[in-house]
Amino acid sequence: MSSNAPVIQLKNVSKTFGEVRSLSEVNLEIYPGEIVGLLGDNGAGKSTLVKTIMGFHKPDEGGEIWFKGEKITDWSVAKARDLGIETIYQERALCELQPIWRNMFMGREIKNKIGRLDVKKMKSEATRLMSEHMGFTSTAVHPDNAVLTMSGGEKQGVAITRALYFDAELVILDEPTVGLSLSETKKTLDFVQNIKKSGRSAIFIDHNIFHIYPAVDRMIVLDRGKVAGNYKKSEITMDELIESMYRVARTGSIKE
């Protein structure tokens, strides 16, 4: 278990839903302190990849997931989160009838030694996080309010704050800026920078190359479930990247 082993590594991971093959023999690794952009058309398999990394989807026979140099056999979302992987899902994964505090701590509720939930602490933490991190004024976002009653951006704020609360070693952001206002988007991009500064890793999915390119160290292009390209930022300019994205969409190949 050397310290420069990848935080997460996929070996030969495929995912088939009935007839649809969403991922096809994907190999990738994310190193500590690295921010990786994941690019690809609609339906390329980015979200499927994220959910496979999280243990929500089980990879097809033969695919392997390695965490810090160790092969993981019984992967599950709960285990992934225990080991320090947090995700902002594209669909946000909120339970909208429930109050904010319950959503914030969904699956990782704060409890005392004998297992009694510390509801008071969860409420105060939820208020603090929503106001400190997201800048939602504390009176506006009351922890007892059902998520249902919040605006789209505020809901997303809950999902984003939740992923950042647990100091994860690897944070996965699946299109976190969609529908956010300009200032909210900037905050989200700042979060990604903070992840990097604190030496942790991230996978950042966004259709906006102007968000991705400045934020990341490396970019992986997915096309129809396959890894079609893998670039260090030093290897490619933004214009070249945009050009190759169009080419992939047109021809399915990254090279001319």
Place this chain on the structure above:
Amino acid sequence: MSEKTESKAKNNAARPPSFWRRFGMQFGIWGVGIAMWLVFVVTASEAFTSKDIYLAFASSTPLFALMAIPLTLIVITGEIDLSFPSVMALATATFAKIYSGTGNIWLGFLGALIVGTLAGYFNGWLVTYFAIPSLVITIGTGFLFRGIELAWMNGTGVGLTDKELSGVANLLVGRSFFGIANQFWWAVVATIILWFVLNRTQFGAHVFLTGDNKTSAQLMGVNVSRVKRRTFAIMGFFAAFAGLVASFEVSYFWPTLGEGLLMNSIASVFLGGTSVFGGIGTVTGTFVGSFIIGAINAGIVASGINAFYTQVFFGLVIILSVIMQAVISKRIKR
């Protein structure tokens, strides 16, 4: 986007959820209860102003309240159990068999609770492993458990009048404080325990999340199948306990035990404000709902209304409480 900035501006002076939003459902339930009570006080004032009828509620209502309370958890997860009357009977049959075989009361008691819990767990396993709607599969297991019990008992009942049984009978269904039946206190204990489980344990939090949005809960690492299996197991445990209570109340184990309690229990849960759509519900609401249902039962008879109208009343109460839920949840969404 513009909608968002707008609503933010509006929200700047914002506040916790409104009183109505938080407690509307609870007030609705209490309102229905008090209104019904007033109707009965007027139409059957003699019966409803004497304490006897309240003592009668305290002994008869817990027989289904003890199952309505755990059923609340199942309904919050978005499932339903229709087999618990049969679980009552199967578990009590276990008690009768173990007791008559070994003479050991507590072994019989324990056996009944274990069989009830396992039967409930079996329901939960079928529902989650095969992804079968609980509404359908628990009709099947209801017949199965009842059939096993009837075959085992050969269709005959057992008297529970042995002197040795008087201790346990007293504990379960004796009378204390002003003649209030002990099963009333058991229903209170069940409410307190399950309130704690639902509101102060991780399992309870997951019950709400499972019923609210199963996929979201799974994406965040909630094991929704395990949560459901456990709610069914809890249901089985309480059904077994209720079976013993109901049998000791009449000092006889009828092989048909449980028949007639299904609708009362389900009506109590919905009247108590637990959402038919899942994700929302309280055990205290169910507790109050049970007593409203109990009062309807007794009140109709005491008012001199033809008992056939009980069903009409029940039907109306269930329909109205479910409509009320739909209206309130619309209001919340707006």
